[in-house]
Structures are given as structure tokens and as C-alpha cells.
Amino acid sequence: MKKIKSINIKLLVLFGLFAFFASCTNDLNVVPKDDDDFTSEDFYSSPDSYKQFLAKIYAGLAVTGQKGPDGDSDIQGIDEGFGQYLRGYWQLQELPTDEAMVSWGDPTLPDLNNNTWNADNRFVKAFYSRVFFQVGVANEFLRETTDAKLDSRGVSASLKAEVKTFRAEARFLRALSYYHAVDLFGKVPFATEESAVGAKPIEKDRVFVFNYLVEELKAMNADLKPAKANEYGRADQIAAKMILAKLYLNSVVYTTVNRDAEALTVINEIISSPYSIANVPYSNLFLADNDRAAVQNEIIFPIRFDGTRTKTWGGTTFIIHASTGGWNSEMGVDGGWYGLAARKEFANVFSNLTGATDKRAIFDSSSPLTIGSVSDFFGSGGLKVKKFSNKTSTGSIGSNQTHVDTDFPLLRLADVYLMYAELAAKGFGTASKATAVGYVNVLRTRANAALITTTDLTSSFVLDERARELYWEGHRRQDLIRFGKFTGNSYNWEWKGNTQNGTGIDDKYKLFPIPQSELNTNTNLTQNTGY
Numbered sequence: 001m002k003k004i005k006s007i008n009i010k011l012l013v014l015f016g017l018f019a020f021f022a023s024c025t026n027d028l029n030v031v032p033k034d035d036d037d038f039t040s041e042d043f044y045s046s047p048d049s050y051k052q053f054l055a056k057i058y059a060g061l062a063v064t065g066q067k068g069p070d071g072d073s074d075i076q077g078i079d080e081g082f083g084q085y086l087r088g089y090w091q092l093q094e095l096p097t098d099e100a101m102v103s104w105g106d107p108t109l110p111d112l113n114n115n116t117w118n119a120d121n122r123f124v125k126a127f128y129s130r131v132f133f134q135v136g137v138a139n140e141f142l143r144e145t146t147d148a149k150l151d152s153r154g155v156s157a158s159l160k161a162e163v164k165t166f167r168a169e170a171r172f173l174r175a176l177s178y179y180h181a182v183d184l185f186g187k188v189p190f191a192t193e194e195s196a197v198g199a200k201p202i203e204k205d206r207v208f209v210f211n212y213l214v215e216e217l218k219a220m221n222a223d224l225k226p227a228k229a230n231e232y233g234r235a236d237q238i239a240a241k242m243i244l245a246k247l248y249l250n251s252v253v254y255t256t257v258n259r260d261a262e263a264l265t266v267i268n269e270i271i272s273s274p275y276s277i278a279n280v281p282y283s284n285l286f287l288a289d290n291d292r293a294a295v296q297n298e299i300i301f302p303i304r305f306d307g308t309r310t311k312t313w314g315g316t317t318f319i320i321h322a323s324t325g326g327w328n329s330e331m332g333v334d335g336g337w338y339g340l341a342a343r344k345e346f347a348n349v350f351s352n353l354t355g356a357t358d359k360r361a362i363f364d365s366s367s368p369l370t371i372g373s374v375s376d377f378f379g380s381g382g383l384k385v386k387k388f389s390n391k392t393s394t395g396s397i398g399s400n401q402t403h404v405d406t407d408f409p410l411l412r413l414a415d416v417y418l419m420y421a422e423l424a425a426k427g428f429g430t431a432s433k434a435t436a437v438g439y440v441n442v443l444r445t446r447a448n449a450a451l452i453t454t455t456d457l458t459s460s461f462v463l464d465e466r467a468r469e470l471y472w473e474g475h476r477r478q479d480l481i482r483f484g485k486f487t488g489n490s491y492n493w494e495w496k497g498n499t500q501n502g503t504g505i506d507d508k509y510k511l512f513p514i515p516q517s518e519l520n521t522n523t524n525l526t527q528n529t530g531y
Helices: 024-029 049-059 085-094 122-143 147-152 157-185 206-223 237-249 251-255 260-271 282-286 315-322 344-351 413-425 433-446 459-470 476-482 516-521
Strands: 188-190 202-204 299-303 363-369 382-385 408-412
Touching (some): 085 315, 157 188, 157 206, 188 206, 202 206, 206 251, 237 408, 260 413, 433 459
Antiparallel strands (some): 188 202, 363 382
16 A cells, blocks of 8 residues: 655645636636635744645646545536546647557547547646636645745744755646646646736747746756655656657647757666666556565656545556456456557557567457457457556555556656667767667567567657557657658548548547637637647
């Protein structure tokens, strides 16, 4: 059974709910609503309040409201499970690709499968709302923890120093959500703690927010704790560097400007840090006890889940249940939702391997998953993916068979190894092919896969290797876009573009639309091209 140690992830009883405005993007200026007749200053009379508020921001990545797993959601207008942060992010990054498909027929959900979404898609709107709710809560925390506010409350010097670190973590969490928004939506409604509360946020384009994030991530670094010096599940300097490296690596997509030199510098800093590739079987990274020390070595930033303390219908509870059918006991859960599978093309990334069997192929291709509309819509069915499980490394079942214990590795070192390999494969600067092969072979040795040589290290190989190592971890859409394989006809998969054998799609699908409901309520916003 897991605990987030001294972070109390129970949502703030004293603080009450967070108020909503007509437009979810106004949540960038969230203010607390006093349901229990406590003023905000009463709340801050307790020295513990600052850490509790910070915990609310972290918890926003995992839970959906004030009463886990449901009953009092932070956002409205959609099933609470569908509106959970990680579930929304995962769906937008995975379902439009060859790595995943969903069988359920909820209105507008199949549109993510076949790349036909529009500005009225409920699941696009749900994640858009969740992202900017997170930004709004972080902004409010930063407003309430300025030096002037702390001095007015007579906060001790020791607590003031601690709050300085808390503020850096809140800035990290805000940057994380803005990074997700830049990747998925491009331009964003933008506000910080300096923005007027209650004002409708203004729109900033992708380049502006990219540049803001680069400077913000650099600026917060000194106030974050050093690598692995924070409690597990909380951000440190390396977590911030990893988002920075991701921005640089995707800079051509985001800004048209190549920032590979900066990416390589930061990547080398991360690889030189105390984090290391976990000396455990690959499958152990995705089990119910993946918070144990041996695995923590590799996971730079997880979204933490606990079947007792962080109950949700999203997150890894969603991933494990929805990818499970009648084999639920094998996965440590009390029932399968018969919803998620990988498309048949995904198996092809493992088909060109020789020698040893790749232990990362944790799926069953011998008996395709034909469930619900999948058997009709996807023809041959899908691959049963068993990567995430609610069983521990010793074979025990997690603390709760309905709500799982498995953390989600949002940022992990193996990704950084492959980022280095990507730069080396395209012959960038001082990125050494020999060094890159060494990094790749560390991962392949753990996977019991055949080792490679410098001759094998091509960009095409790296894209496939990223799929083999990182599938279902929320990377595939971004990777396909960066490698030029998402839109157009250079790579097709079943039902891409709403045809059974797959067809090219318009470049507009590299971004999701701004929800129409947001355009209706905030005239500062404009739609993405093509929608």
C-alpha cells in the first residue's frame, strides 16, 4: 500500500471547492469558494496549509474533484472519469495513432480513433478544461504565497524558505500543463499569477508560450530541489530539465526553429544526473509497486495513484481496466471494461527484431481482441495490451482491485536515452552514434532484445524503438508528428482518416481545435487553422 508520505493528497476541506466561471478558460483565474464559512486567511493560519494547497495541484493530475472517485468534480459537462487529467491526455496522445484504439461508442469518442474530430468534440473540451483548471489553481497558489502575503501573516523564516520551494513546484506544475497545451492545441489562453482575477485570459500563440516556458523552466531551477532530493512524486530540477529538453527537441514543430543544440546540452545534463536505468525487469516499471526504490531510480516524475487514497475512474485505473476483458484476474483487477487495444500495425514495430525475444512486447497478438464495436469497426480486431497491471513484482494484488495502485511514469530516463539516440541518428553535432548505441543497448539488454550496432541506428529505427520502449506512455502522437509520420500518406494505419486500410490526413490534425464553447464565451480566442 502506497503513501505520498507527508503530502496530504486529500483535497482541502477547509479550502472548499474552486469556483467556476461560464468559460473554463476563465479558470486560469480560479479563486477559492468558501463553502465552509472559512475565509482564505483563516485557512492560511495553519502552517500546514501551504503544503496542503500544493498537494491540491499535484492531486489535480490524478483525481477529479473533492470526493474521489466521483461525486464532486472540478470540471462539469462530462463523465467524471472521462474528465480526469491523465485519462484525457492519454486519449489525445494515443487514440489517434497506431498504438491504441477504443471500442466504446460514447458520442465523439470514436472520432479520436479515426482522426475526424472537430471543435465540438467532448473529449477534446474535457482535457482543455482540465489543463486550464490546473493552470488556474497554480496561479492562485502563487498569488497567495508572495513574500508580501507571507510577511503579512507573520510566517516564520523556516516556513518561508520551504514555501519558496513549494512555489517552484507550483511553477513546474503550471509549466507542465502549459507544455501539454502547447503540444496539443498550439495557442493558448494565457494567464499567470500577475493577471487580473476574473478577467478573460488573452490568447498567446505557440511561439510566445514556447519562449515563456523555456525561460520559466530555467528560472525556477534554482528553487527546485536537486535531483532525487525531493519526496518521490514531487518535482525536482531534473523533472524541469526534462520538460525543457522536450520543448527543445520539438522546437521545429512548435516554432519552426531548430533547437537541437540546446536539447543535447540538457539531455546530457539529465543523463549525468543521479537518475539511472532501473535494474529490474521491464515489466516491473508498470506494476502496482512501481514506487519501490529500485524503480524510482528511473522514473523522474510519476503521476501517483493509490487504490485507497487516490481513487479515480481515470489514470491507470482506466488504462488497466479498459485494456482488460475476461482476463481481469491476471491483471489484478475485479473486472474488465473491454475498451482499449492496440491496432494491428503496432505489432509490426516488434516484427523486425532478430535473436532474443523482446520482453517489452507485453501484448497478445495470437488472439486479437474483438470486443464490442472493435470487431466491426476495426475488422481484424486489436492486440491485447497487458503492459500496465495492478499486480506487484511479487505477484500480489494491489490494495484495491477496483482502483489501482500503479503509478504512471510521465517522465522517465529511458525516454531521455532515446532522445539522445534520435539526435545522434540524424547526425546532429556532438551526439555520438557510439554513445547512442550504448544507451539503446542498455534498454535492449534489459528487454532481452538483440543488441544493435551503429549501422542500425537510423531515424526510422529510433522511431520504432521509441514505440517499443514507450508505448502507451503518452508519446506516440508527438513522436509521429516530429518524425513526419502523423499526417499525410508517409505512414498509414488501420482506420487512419476514417478508412479501413488507412489514408492520409490533413496537416490541421497536428493540432486539436480550440473547443467551440470556449470561442463562444471568450472573444479573445481564435480557432486553429482548418477547423
